[in-house]
Amino acid sequence: MNLPLPTPRFALLRHPKPDIAPGICYGRSNLGLAPEGHAAIAAITARLAHFAPTAILTSPALRCRLLADAIGTAHHLTPTIDPALHEIDFGAWEGMAWNDIPRPALDRWATDPLDFAPPGGESGAALLARITTIAARLREIPGAVIIVSHGGPLKLLIPLLRGEPPDLLAHAPAQGSITLIP
Numbered sequence: 353m354n355l356p357l358p359t360p361r362f363a364l365l366r367h368p369k370p371d372i373a374p375g376i377c378y379g380r381s382n383l384g385l386a387p388e389g390h391a392a393i394a395a396i397t398a399r400l401a402h403f404a405p406t407a408i409l410t411s412p413a414l415r416c417r418l419l420a421d422a423i424g425t426a427h428h429l430t431p432t433i434d435p436a437l438h439e440i441d442f443g444a445w446e447g448m449a450w451n452d453i454p455r456p457a458l459d460r461w462a463t464d465p466l467d468f469a470p471p472g473g474e475s476g477a478a479l480l481a482r483i484t485t486i487a488a489r490l491r492e493i494p495g496a497v498i499i500v501s502h503g504g505p506l507k508l509l510i511p512l513l514r515g516e517p518p519d520l521l522a523h524a525p526a527q528g529s530i531t532l533i534p
Contacts, residue, residue, distance in 0.1 A: 360532035362490065362513055363403055363498045365423075366506055367415040368392035368528040375449050379442040379473075379504070383415050392528045393422045399530060405429060406495030411437040411502060420500040431500070436486040439502035443473025465520040476520045480508060487512040506531070 368389035372378055385393075400423060408431040410420035420431035445453055461468045469475035483505050490497060490513065501509070503524025510525070511518045513533050525531055 359496070360403065360534055361496055362533040363400060363405070363496070364506055364510055364513075364525070364531040364533065365396065365419060365498065365500045366503060366525045366527055366529050367411075367413070367419055367500065368396070370415045370527075375451065377442050377445045377448050377450055377453065379439040379446060379502075380413070381446055382413055385415055385418055389415065389528070390418075393419055396528060396530065397422050397426050400498065401426070403427075403498065404496055405498045407432065407493050408498045408500070409434045409437060409490070410500040411435075411439065411505075413438060413502070416500045416502070420498075423498060423500070427498075434486065436482050436489075437499065437501040437505055440476075440479050440504040441472075441474035442470050444471040445473065462521075479504060480518060480520065483508040483518070484512060503527075 369386045369392070370378065370383040370389060371386045372383050396419060405427055408420055408424050408427070408429050410416045410431045410433055412433045412435055417431070417433065424431045457470070465476040467475055467477060487509055490499065499509070507522045507524045508518040510531050510533070
């Protein structure tokens with residue numbers, strides 16, 4: 353017996369490849385897309401052609417807005433910019449090479465991801481609180497919803513929308529990926 357697949361309620365997208373050199377810490381940096389990132393927009397938009405969203409929400413970061421705007425055009429919707437979908441704030445680490453960040457600080461972050469925050473940045477607890485709040489708001493939106501965000505928020509938002517516990521140490525979805533949740 354072939355049972356129909358459930359219609360996705362949420363499509364969670366991570367922005368495509370940003371315009372930044374490899375090995376650089378970026379979170380709140382307002383980066384555009386690399387040429388490969390721009391090229392990926394058409395394919396991502398095409399993959400969502402049969403998705404019928406009632407809303408599109410996006411991070412304020414340019415690398416997310418470019419994708420959200422293209423999807424919005426295809427679906428005749430204007431994306432809503434939601435600051436809660438922004439990437440984690442790396443504070444003083446923003447724009448630094450990961451290799452230049454002091455090893456003891458990175459080790460502390462790895463062993464205490466909930467309470468540690470880079471200097472002037474956001475802790476894992478603050479990120480989790482922000483994403484838990486938006487997960488509750490997303491559930492209140494009727495119909496199918498497209499969310500365009502970043503690795504940090506999405507690795508927490510995906511399990512929350514599935515009713516699973518979030519994990520700050522989980523791997524983030526790949527750049528340009530789409531995760532569908534019924």
